[in-house]
Amino acid sequence: MKVLLLNGSPREKGCTYTALKIIADELEKESIKTEIINVGSKSISSIGTDDADSSEFVTSIAKEIKNYDGFVFGSPVYYASPNGTFISFLDRLFACCNDFAQKPAACIVSCRRGGASSSLEVLEKYPQFYSMPLISSNYWNMIHGNTPEEVIKDEEGVQTMQVLGKNMAWILKCIENGKKQGIHPPSLPTKIKTNYIQ
Numbered sequence: 346m347k348v349l350l351l352n353g354s355p356r357e358k359g360c361t362y363t364a365l366k367i368i369a370d371e372l373e374k375e376s377i378k379t380e381i382i383n384v385g386s387k388s389i390s391s392i393g394t395d396d397a398d399s400s401e402f403v404t405s406i407a408k409e410i411k412n413y414d415g416f417v418f419g420s421p422v423y424y425a426s427p428n429g430t431f432i433s434f435l436d437r438l439f440a441c442c443n444d445f446a447q448k449p450a451a452c453i454v455s456c457r458r459g460g461a462s463s464s465l466e467v468l469e470k471y472p473q474f475y476s477m478p479l480i481s482s483n484y485w486n487m488i489h490g491n492t493p494e495e496v497i498k499d500e501e502g503v504q505t506m507q508v509l510g511k512n513m514a515w516i517l518k519c520i521e522n523g524k525k526q527g528i529h530p531p532s533l534p535t536k537i538k539t540n541y542i543q
């Protein structure tokens with residue numbers, strides 16, 4: 346089993362990376378492979394704009410999604426929202442990829458002080474749309490600090506990430522064992538889209 350952790354920060358080895366690494370370490374302890382990919386340092390324009398470079402990068406990630414069993418989406422908090430680049434990336438990725446459905450996902454954010462809850466709410470919209478079981482911890486999935494050193498000192502945040510990693514490993518193993526017992530995800534119906542118009 347393998348989990349993909351996407352870092353939505355322009356700082357490749359900053360606070361968000363530090364939090365993702367804590368989760369990845371817990372998963373690895375449970376013999377689950379992990380890969381952390383940085384997305385936030387790329388230039389990714391808004392979906393709907395004609396931008397070959399953004400499309401090419403997102404498509405390269407989309408092609409790999411089928412190879413992962415679980416996902417962690419991590420972002421720094423900017424003005425009480427996730428990084429705009431990361432939102433553009435996720436808009437493009439989820440719009441072009443059909444391989445996320447019914448795989449577990451977690452969203453995490455890193456911030457100095459405030460805006461974590463509103464940022465998490467934005468990130469969680471993506472897995473919620475695609476029937477992805479959301480993985481929780483013993484607190485909301487946030488960590489605090491401006492530098493990796495500060496993040497490590499956020500004892501509660503570190504524990505939140507550790508518990509999250511353990512919970513994701515548990516759910517992944519339950520899903521895998523369930524499949525061996527003949528318990529598969531329900532087949533999804535063709536989506537009804539009404540635009541509120543009868």
Ligand SMILES: Cc1cc2nc3c(=O)[nH]c(=O)nc-3n(C[C@H](O)[C@H](O)[C@H](O)COP(=O)(O)O)c2cc1C
Pocket residue numbers: 354355356358359360361362420421422423424425426455456457458459460489490491492
């Ligand atoms: C433009 C900008 C806006 C920010 N806005 C917030 C904010 O609204 N709330 C907050 O607590 N921290 C805010 N921060 C701080 C970062 O969220 C925080 O340092 C985060 O841990 C950085 O993660 P990173 O090292 O992975 O980029 C902001 C930082 C920047 C650069």
